[in-house]
Amino acid sequence: MLNEYDLSALVVTLKLAAVSTLLLLALGTPLAWWMARTRWKYKALLEAVIALPLVLPPTVLGFYLLMALGSNGPIGGAMAWLGGQPLAFTFAGLVIGSVIYSMPFVVQPLQNAFSAIGSRPMEVAATLRASPLDRFFTVAVPLARPGFITASVLGFAHTVGEFGVVLMIGGNIPGETQVLSIAIYDHVEALEYGHAHWLSGGLLLLSFILLVSIYTINRRFTLMQQVEHEH
Amino acid sequence: MSIDCRINIDRPNFSLDIELAIASTGITGITGPSGGGKTTLLRAMAGLEKNSRGYLRVGDAIWQDAMHFTPPHQRQLGYVFQEASLFAHLNVQDNLQYGMRRVPNSQRKVSIDRAIDLLGIAPLLQRKPTQLSGGERQRVAIARALAVSPKILLMDEPLSALDIQRKREIMPYLETLHGELDIPIIYVSHALDELARLADHLVLIDNGKVKDSGAIGDMLTNFDLPLARGDDAAALINGQVSGHDDEFQLTYIDFAGGRFTVAKKPLAIGHPVRLSIAARDTSLTKQHQSDTSILNIFPATVQAITAEGNSQVMVRLSAQGTPLLSRITRKSAELLALDKGSEVFVQIKTVALLA
Known part of the structure; x- marks a missing residue:
């Protein structure tokens, strides 16, 4: 069964995933909206930067983050200069890492959902007296609902499952930066296969349940829209 | 406004x-x-x-x-x-x-x-x-x-x-x-x-x-525009219901150029109506025909004539100021010696009630 360390790793993991998902949605929504509508020349460049974590080994990303967030790095140094702590080996550092690492999983579904809406419903809302912000929240967001569900679930699940970045910048401090994926690794190192089984099985089940729920919800939504097209 | x-x-x-x-x-x-x-x-x-x-x-x-x-x-x-x-x-x-x-x-x-x-x-x-x-x-x-x-x-x-x-x-x-x-x-x-x-x-x-x-x-009905050409060319007439004939089940509609007789419509007297007269459903005569089945015949003046392909012409007429179109063969136009200002009678075969 789970011991005290496993439980605190579970709490840290869920907290990290929840905070990161909220931040990802807050940052990713305007970014995805802008990317879905802009005709900016260098859009491809930005898209590539956001998608980098998909192809980059997580340790590479983690290494650069460690350099940036540590006391000698630009961000960590700035924090120290302002009288704060360097961000490496802290929960805040983990959040920053997770947000960057999971960004494509949030931005891409949102961008696709916003693109699929097209400009027409927004124009209709404009002729019905809705200001730009008003029509974003009352038309674009509800119509992009499947995108938001996919983005939240993927962002959350991907953060729960991350290993390389966390290993590099987290430092594996119990109760602070030790997450489940690393706890599993530690158990295996220590030949505690029973613990590793419990944690791995739990994560497997959680991921499966999350994915089944997105596919079910989105399928229902797609079917609804198909009915509309057949009319 | x-x-x-x-x-x-x-x-x-x-x-x-x-x-x-x-x-x-x-x-x-x-x-x-x-x-x-x-x-x-x-x-x-x-x-x-x-x-x-x-x-x-x-x-x-x-x-x-x-x-x-x-x-x-x-x-x-x-x-x-x-x-x-x-x-x-x-x-x-x-x-x-x-x-x-x-x-x-x-x-x-x-x-x-x-x-x-x-x-x-x-x-x-x-x-x-x-x-x-x-x-x-x-x-x-x-x-x-x-x-x-x-x-x-x-x-x-x-x-x-x-x-x-x-x-x-x-x-x-x-x-x-x-x-x-x-x-x-x-x-x-x-x-x-x-x-x-x-x-x-x-x-x-x-x-x-x-x-x-x-x-x-x-x-x-403006010949300078493409609207007054082709098979669908038609003139519009605004009129109003002026009476009904119960025996023959007919309705009368008055406009500036005269009175139309159409199949009976359940409309009140005075009700405004809009009629469409297709150019292909009209014919022209020099004399008022009395031995014809056509009921809607109005005197009109030729305002302009323009060619429609090789064999037909489109004639624009004015019935007391209301523009009408008639598409007839070029031969008929010549036989009737139609020209700007000619006085004719328009015989209207079919009237479409629009509203």
């Missing part, structure tokens, strides 16, 4: 350069070949075309001039798009209320109940857009646009996405709007039959420019 509109749009391979004074009452039809700029003009009036320059005044509100550009959501207009474009996440009632809720109380002139009533959509209120037919959706879209109490209603080919049956279903509602509401309507369409039924004024736009504009009856 009048509408003054000067709009300029320059795009790499299209430019729009329109100057137009639009009537403050009735329906102004905008027609012309596709790609000519009809829809772009309408979108520019709504403020949906960002790089349009010019001047737009609706009543006492200036929506656009050199100094400022009122964004679409601050223009008091209603817009009906080609596809109904109802909000998929809202039911009919919430779609109707979306715009109305955002209109300040002092500006509300059309109540939501009135809009529902005019378009006959009361039974649909709780449905989702997916549960409506194409015609029903477009009626909801029209009601939604009316519920914002617009100073002007812009309609972009509202019927073109519908089949003939759905069109027939919506037409009467549009005619009601025309009669019941004091809101000028700008109605873009390439379908002359729709415009002949609905429009009072017509603007012909081609290649980004206004080719001509005027009262629809004059525009449809």
Whole structure:
């Protein structure tokens, strides 16, 4: 069964995933909206930067983050200069890492959902007296609902499952930066296969349940829209 | 209230350069070949075309001039798009209320109940857009646009996405709007039959420019325009019901040039009606024929004659000021020695009652 360390790793993991998902949605929504509508020349460049974590080994990303967030790095140094702590080996550092690492999983579904809406419903809302912000929240967001569900679930699940970045910048401090994926690794190192089984099985089940729920919800939504097209 | 509109749009391979004074009452039809700029003009009036320059005044509100550009959501207009474009996440009632809720109380002139009533959509209120037919959706879209109490209603080919049956279903509602509401309507369409039924004024736009504009009856019979050509060429007559004949089941309709006799219609005396007379359904005689089955014969003066292909000509006539068209063979025109100013009798075989 789970011991005290496993439980605190579970709490840290869920907290990290929840905070990161909220931040990802807050940052990713305007970014995805802008990317879905802009005709900016260098859009491809930005898209590539956001998608980098998909192809980059997580340790590479983690290494650069460690350099940036540590006391000698630009961000960590700035924090120290302002009288704060360097961000490496802290929960805040983990959040920053997770947000960057999971960004494509949030931005891409949102961008696709916003693109699929097209400009027409927004124009209709404009002729019905809705200001730009008003029509974003009352038309674009509800119509992009499947995108938001996919983005939240993927962002959350991907953060729960991350290993390389966390290993590099987290430092594996119990109760602070030790997450489940690393706890599993530690158990295996220590030949505690029973613990590793419990944690791995739990994560497997959680991921499966999350994915089944997105596919079910989105399928229902797609079917609804198909009915509309057949009319 | 009048509408003054000067709009300029320059795009790499299209430019729009329109100057137009639009009537403050009735329906102004905008027609012309596709790609000519009809829809772009309408979108520019709504403020949906960002790089349009010019001047737009609706009543006492200036929506656009050199100094400022009122964004679409601050223009008091209603817009009906080609596809109904109802909000998929809202039911009919919430779609109707979306715009109305955002209109300040002092500006509300059309109540939501009135809009529902005019378009006959009361039974649909709780449905989702997916549960409506194409015609029903477009009626909801029209009601939604009316519920914002617009100073002007812009309609972009509202019927073109519908089949003939759905069109027939919506037409009467549009005619009601025309009669019941004091809101000028700008109605873009390439379908002359729709415009002949609905429009009072017509603007012909081609290649980004206004080719001509005027009262629809004059525009449809103007030989300088492509409208008065071909198989569908027809003249419009506005008249009113002047009596009924119960024995023969007939209705009489008076207009400036005389009295029409048509099959009986259940219309009150004095009711205004619009008739369409196709050029191909008329013939001309020099003398008034009395031994003919044709009942509708009117004296008229030839105003102009133009060739229609090799064997036919189109003749424009004036029956006491009302323009009429007649398409006859070139041979007949020569045998009758028709020329500008000739006095003739127009025999009308078929009359279509439009509204």
